[in-house]
Amino acid sequence: MKKLPELFANNRDWAYSVEKNHPDFFKTLAKQQNPEYLWIGCSDSRVPANEIVGLAPGELFVHRNVGNLVVHGDMNCLSVIQYAVDVLKIRHIIVCGHYGCGGVTASLEKKTHGLIDNWLRDIKDIYSCHQDELKKYKDRISLVNRLCELNVVRQVYNVCHTTIVQDAWARKQELAVHGWIYGIEDGLLRDLKVCAAGKEDYARIFKKTSRP
Ligand code: CO
Numbered sequence: 704m705k706k707l708p709e710l711f712a713n714n715r716d717w718a719y720s721v722e723k724n725h726p727d728f729f730k731t732l733a734k735q736q737n738p739e740y741l742w743i744g745c746s747d748s749r750v751p752a753n754e755i756v757g758l759a760p761g762e763l764f765v766h767r768n769v770g771n772l773v774v775h776g777d778m779n780c781l782s783v784i785q786y787a788v789d790v791l792k793i794r795h796i797i798v799c800g801h802y803g804c805g806g807v808t809a810s811l812e813k814k815t816h817g818l819i820d821n822w823l824r825d826i827k828d829i830y831s832c833h834q835d836e837l838k839k840y841k842d843r844i845s846l847v848n849r850l851c852e853l854n855v856v857r858q859v860y861n862v863c864h865t866t867i868v869q870d871a872w873a874r875k876q877e878l879a880v881h882g883w884i885y886g887i888e889d890g891l892l893r894d895l896k897v898c899a900a901g902k903e904d905y906a907r908i909f910k911k912t913s914r915p
Pocket of ligand 1: 747803
């Protein structure tokens, strides 16, 4: 088995440079984490959460999966949200998609991809909900990118709908849910302006349709 020595060398260099700039950084961090943000993003290797927003270890709690989905029965994602909200008391949940997402692209294809088609089913459902609008996109890239945006909006909606967020808002815990999208081609984030910081915001943002 290859031991990937270059990754260990990279790690030693990184740990040395962090410690050089911030003495006792790791000792302090080992005692506790105190992140203000939960990031729910895509597993895509081109979208590294901490780097994009310039946050250090300890500053961002992260959950990533294919297509940045928040599926109601996904115990993994729900457990992350619960720990972040109830225990870490994070102030912001950021659902961040990205343009050109492979999961979104695959969900639009007629061919099968095996097991992952079950996971992508939720994105297919979003397409069905918005097919009148989406049918107007003649080129594939624009269609995929618009569905990437709609997917983020739906996942923000799903986060807001969890018992975890609903309970936090009911007890007046400060908590906002944001929908962002990242451009792999320019490295920039866009705010999709669906920020919900309480039940009133949530009702206003999502009032037009029962499911965005
Ligand atoms: Co993706």
